[in-house]
Structures are given as C-alpha cells and as structure tokens.
Amino acid sequence: MKVTMKDIAERCGVSVNAVSLALNNKPGVSDQMRINILRTAEELGYLETKEKFIKTFARTNICIMLQSRYSKDMDFYGRVLFGVVEEAKKNGYDTLMNFFDDENFEVPVTVRERRVTGIIVIGKIRDHNIEQLCRYNIPLVLADHASLTQNIDSIVTDNKLGGYIIVRYLVEKGFTKIGFFGELGYSLSIKERFWGYKEALADFMPKLHGGGYKLDQYVNTYSILEGMEEAILLNQHKKIVELIKKHGNMPEVFVCSNDKAAILLMMALQNLGYQIPKDISLVGFDNITLCEKIRPRLTTVNVNKERIGKRAVQRLLYKMTHRDTPTENAVISVELVARESVGEPGGERECCNRRV
Numbered sequence: 001m002k003v004t005m006k007d008i009a010e011r012c013g014v015s016v017n018a019v020s021l022a023l024n025n026k027p028g029v030s031d032q033m034r035i036n037i038l039r040t041a042e043e044l045g046y047l048e049t050k051e052k053f054i055k056t057f058a059r060t061n062i063c064i065m066l067q068s069r070y071s072k073d074m075d076f077y078g079r080v081l082f083g084v085v086e087e088a089k090k091n092g093y094d095t096l097m098n099f100f101d102d103e104n105f106e107v108p109v110t111v112r113e114r115r116v117t118g119i120i121v122i123g124k125i126r127d128h129n130i131e132q133l134c135r136y137n138i139p140l141v142l143a144d145h146a147s148l149t150q151n152i153d154s155i156v157t158d159n160k161l162g163g164y165i166i167v168r169y170l171v172e173k174g175f176t177k178i179g180f181f182g183e184l185g186y187s188l189s190i191k192e193r194f195w196g197y198k199e200a201l202a203d204f205m206p207k208l209h210g211g212g213y214k215l216d217q218y219v220n221t222y223s224i225l226e227g228m229e230e231a232i233l234l235n236q237h238k239k240i241v242e243l244i245k246k247h248g249n250m251p252e253v254f255v256c257s258n259d260k261a262a263i264l265l266m267m268a269l270q271n272l273g274y275q276i277p278k279d280i281s282l283v284g285f286d287n288i289t290l291c292e293k294i295r296p297r298l299t300t301v302n303v304n305k306e307r308i309g310k311r312a313v314q315r316l317l318y319k320m321t322h323r324d325t326p327t328e329n330a331v332i333s334v335e336l337v338a339r340e341s342v343g344e345p346g347g348e349r350e351c352c353n354r355r356v
Helices: 005-012 016-023 031-044 068-072 074-090 127-134 159-172 188-207 215-222 229-233 237-246 259-271 305-321
Strands: 061-067 094-100 118-122 140-143 153-157 178-181 253-256 281-283 300-302 329-332 335-337
Touching: 005 016, 005 031, 016 031, 031 068, 031 074, 031 094, 061 068, 061 074, 068 074, 068 094, 074 094, 074 118, 074 259, 074 305, 118 127, 118 305, 127 140, 140 305, 153 159, 153 188, 153 305, 159 178, 159 188, 159 253, 159 281, 159 300, 159 335, 178 188, 178 215, 178 259, 188 215, 229 237, 229 259, 237 259, 253 259, 259 281, 305 329
Parallel strands: 061 094, 061 118, 118 140, 140 153, 153 329, 178 253, 253 281
Antiparallel strands: 300 335
C-alpha cells in the first residue's frame, strides 16, 4: 500500500502540514518534531517511493546519518543537525535523514541506489560501517566524530582542550579531589574529554590531594566511568543515585562527560541530600540550553554545535568538486563558561552520611 504524508502524520500525531514542512526542510516545526517525522518517513518507506528523490533531485540531495539512540539526545545533535540543514539549504541542497543501528548496520537505500551526492554522518559510527559507505565512492564527511582507521574528512570539537581547561580552572580555584563522571564507550568525543582531563591531572598532580597518588590510582579513586550511559539517554536519575551509593570516595568536584550527564548527576546528588555547590561542585560540557535554566546554573564548556554542522556541509561541498584533495580534520575551538555550579573546595565527603 502506498505510503502518504497522512500516514506519517497519523503515526507521529501531527498535522499533514507539519509533515510537509519537515520533509521539505521548511521552518515551522521544532527540531525534535522534524527528527521524528523524518525518522517515521524513512521507516515507512515514504522517501524511497518518491520519484523526485530518485531522479530529479539525486544531484542535490545530501544523506544525513545519525545513530537511532542519539535521537533521544537532541539537545546537542539537534543543533548540529540544524547547522547541517541550514547550510545545505543555503547552498541549494536538500537533506535526507537516515537513522541507523551501529551494531546492525545497513547502508541506507538512498546511498545504495545513489540518490544522493554526498553523505554526512553526525556522531559516532564504527570504522567497519564507514568502510561499507566508502565502497559507494560518494563524498563523505564525519561531524563530531573522527575515524581512527579510515582516511575520512571530519569536523570535531577540541574536546581534549576542553577537558584540560576545566581541570586547570578547578586547580586554580584550589580543588584537589577532581573526579570524572561519564562512560567512555559512548563516543570518541567523551574519550577525548577524558584524555584532556587526565593530561591536566598529570600536569598538576603535585598540587592535588596528598601528592602521592599515581595518576591512574587518583582517577579510579574519584571517578565513575561506567554504568551510566543508558540512564543518561533515558533520563533515569534513580540509576545515577545507585551509582553514587556504590562509589566509595566522593570528590570535591565532578567533571562530567556532557551537560546532560551533569544535570542528571546533580538531580541524583540532591536526592541524596547534597547541596550544589556547597557540598560538591559540578562541571558539564557542551553548553546546552538547560545549563542556564537549572539551579544552580551549570558551569560548562561551550561547543559551537551549529558551526560543526555548517563546516561539515562546507567541507562536503568542497569534496564533491575536488575529489582528489587530501583529507582534512577540522577542529572547532571551545571556551569555559563559569556559572554557579562550581563553588569553593570543601572537606571530605562520604555518601553514606547522606540521606538515601
């Protein structure tokens, strides 16, 4: 049975007009609604049945790929996507959205049937899956991710610098017990932030707690590095509470993998009776909108998310007309945004003394 915009509208619980706006990349719908509509249209097979996508606009279509699980975290990737769509539109290109499963990867139909002239992957994708995309010889750019084995153009944030400047800022304020909160397997970006955090610790270790810790011992003492990925994606702050209960040595301040992790950690700590920042301080990463709305407002690192998307399109368009140009990895700089979630260094903290 032929899929119509009405079918998509009914599945999404929106109007046909909203579906039309989303499919044609026009203003009037939110980023989250646009993502939901595009995802539904792809799942129902609407995009692959439209003749205009196959013939008329094949040379002006760009395939945008994003892992399905990241669609639950659009505070960051929604702004990257917005930058991609706006820059593509500015240059006369349409964007076709594809959500994929990194573990059970399938090359999008639009790529297999060569209905697109370029591909932008937003966020993490396995190198083996990149290799499959490269077989189609369609220009490809990675946004907020870089391959460690494939020679692919990428636009990334200076995550390592961000992790470093956070720790430097905290050490200058007098903190000596600085932990990291985040699951390193979530993305390359989080690994890079952690590497920056560790590099700063190595440089400032003589000023830190006791002065006698080895680096890895220090990190393992004060950090929580696993068990929170799913909880963060699904906003399950009770699971974060359980992680804190199991953690023996609370730091004076947590450097969090991103703002969403920091906000959920703040909720969990408050649930346990901690006062932020009187009892413990928090720093996030990304500078999403909620950083200004929560109380206390979250200290974080600003990432120019829309610029990542725009630069990805600009690089892709250049690659389309300069196929033999050498690969480039562009790095977008970051800056610290100090707010109220970082207070003054305090004394020892034991979660067992808190309300549970």
